[in-house]
Amino acid sequence: MLKLSFADQIEYRRLAGRETLVDTPPECAYLWEKGKAAGFHLGRLYMVNEPLDPGAGGAWHRESGDVWLHCPPSPDSPVRSQTNLLHELAHADLRTRATEMLDGYWDGEAATWRRARELAVEWGVEHLLTQEALEGYLQETEELREAHRQAGSLAGSLCPYTAGRAYDALRIALAERLGEQSWDHDLFEAVLYGYCELPDYDAAAVDFDRSLLRGCWSLGYTQNGDFGSLALPQDEKSAGCLRYAMQHITPASRRRGDWKAGAQTIRYEDGEVTYLFHTRVESDADLEQALWALNSALLDYPQASVMAHWDCFGDDLERQSARIYHLSVHYEHPDGTSRTPITRGEIWVLCQPRHEHSTKAEAALQRFIRGWLRVQGLRCGRLSEGLYELWSWQEAAQRRRSSAPVAEASSAA
Ligand SMILES: [Zn+2]
Numbered sequence: 001m002l003k004l005s006f007a008d009q010i011e012y013r014r015l016a017g018r019e020t021l022v023d024t025p026p027e028c029a030y031l032w033e034k035g036k037a038a039g040f041h042l043g044r045l046y047m048v049n050e051p052l053d054p055g056a057g058g059a060w061h062r063e064s065g066d067v068w069l070h071c072p073p074s075p076d077s078p079v080r081s082q083t084n085l086l087h088e089l090a091h092a093d094l095r096t097r098a099t100e101m102l103d104g105y106w107d108g109e110a111a112t113w114r115r116a117r118e119l120a121v122e123w124g125v126e127h128l129l130t131q132e133a134l135e136g137y138l139q140e141t142e143e144l145r146e147a148h149r150q151a152g153s154l155a156g157s158l159c160p161y162t163a164g165r166a167y168d169a170l171r172i173a174l175a176e177r178l179g180e181q182s183w184d185h186d187l188f189e190a191v192l193y194g195y196c197e198l199p200d201y202d203a204a205a206v207d208f209d210r211s212l213l214r215g216c217w218s219l220g221y222t223q224n225g226d227f228g229s230l231a232l233p234q235d236e237k238s239a240g241c242l243r244y245a246m247q248h249i250t251p252a253s254r255r256r257g258d259w260k261a262g263a264q265t266i267r268y269e270d271g272e273v274t275y276l277f278h279t280r281v282e283s284d285a286d287l288e289q290a291l292w293a294l295n296s297a298l299l300d301y302p303q304a305s306v307m308a309h310w311d312c313f314g315d316d317l318e319r320q321s322a323r324i325y326h327l328s329v330h331y332e333h334p335d336g337t338s339r340t341p342i343t344r345g346e347i348w349v350l351c352q353p354r355h356e357h358s359t360k361a362e363a364a365l366q367r368f369i370r371g372w373l374r375v376q377g378l379r380c381g382r383l384s385e386g387l388y389e390l391w392s393w394q395e396a397a398q399r400r401r402s403s404a405p406v407a408e409a410s411s412a413a
Pocket of ligand 1 (some may be wrong): 109
């Protein structure tokens with residue numbers, strides 16, 4: 001994922017008129033000096049009056065060793081800030097590694113809390129993290145591990161970064177539904193774990209803003225859009241169908257491997273690459289395959305800035321008449337540097353409902369697509385338009401294939 005330095009993040013806020021830096025309280029400066037003297041991997045300490053990452057109290061930057069720490073203006077905040085600083089110093093001492101595994105990430109958090117407690121004892125500030133408080137933090141860590149696992153499974157990914165963003169996105173979705181009402185943690189758990197009996201709220205588990213799952217998007221010419229006359233009715237069945245399918249693709253995501261491996265590849269002379277992926281939806285199992293490909297493509301290349309667009313082609317909603325869904329994803333600088341060529345994904349999903357079951361799966365697909373539209377456009381067109389576009393891509397792939405040996409020979413020379 002795109003990792004801005006803390007200094008950059010503070011500077012962006014300053015340019016937007018928000019002064020975030022505050023003075024370092026002497027108690028925090030004392031702990032910081034202790035950490036420096038002990039030789040921990042530390043850069044600069046930034047005390048801020050708003051979290052740089054919503055919901056967090058602080059963070060340690062793995063490369064630079066910098067730390068930001070939230071210092072809210074409330075009476076009990078000095079102690080909480082110092083406790084959080086102990087936690088970040090423990091990260092710097094342990095040099096916690098980046099991991100792509102959810103359990104690895106939360107094991108690291110638990111180990112960090114234990115190390116923070118040892119530091120508190122060694123440095124004579126036990127009151128900042130008593131044994132009892134440590135047990136509370138460890139319990140909270142376990143609860144968050146399970147909640148993030150569950151949130152990740154609704155987002156189709158158990159990578160700790162995506163699972164964390166899914167957790168935040170789900171909280172926002174429920175808060176929006178609650179409106180003026182105050183936050184209800186029990187209701188949130190019921191929605192998250194799927195035992196909420198209030199359909200209005202239960203749907204927050206599938207109708208959240210999926211664009212929040214990535215840190216960085218490029219915006220195209222349009223955002224939003226709707227299915228118009230091609231919109232299928234949405235009810236509890238399509239919500240349940242989408243929830244079930246997302247939960248099933250999550251553990252399978254690793255097993256299925258890379259979506260690009262199952263795609264046709266078009267390589268151009270300038271290095272640009274396009275992956276064409278085709279799939280059809282006639283059953284729930286097909287829906288899982290389609291959602292897996294679409295979701296993987298939308299979350300792929302975490303360091304890239306991504307632009308995506310949807311099309312829905314069809315003439316009517318009659319049974320037996322086909323609709324074609326198309327996702328076009330454009331990854332600029334896939335590995336985060338300007339040297340790498342542009343990469344595209346073109347994913348085509350054919351829906352031809354033969355019975356009520358496949359209509360439900362297609363309705364769930366539309367529901368999934370709506371989740372992305374805050375940053376992506378959706379355009380509807382005639383089936384003939386979709387066929388023409390699909391045909392053009394196929395011809396391009398065909399031409400490339402027949403010219404490929406020549407291109408290879410010239411590049412080898
Ligand atoms: Zn931590």
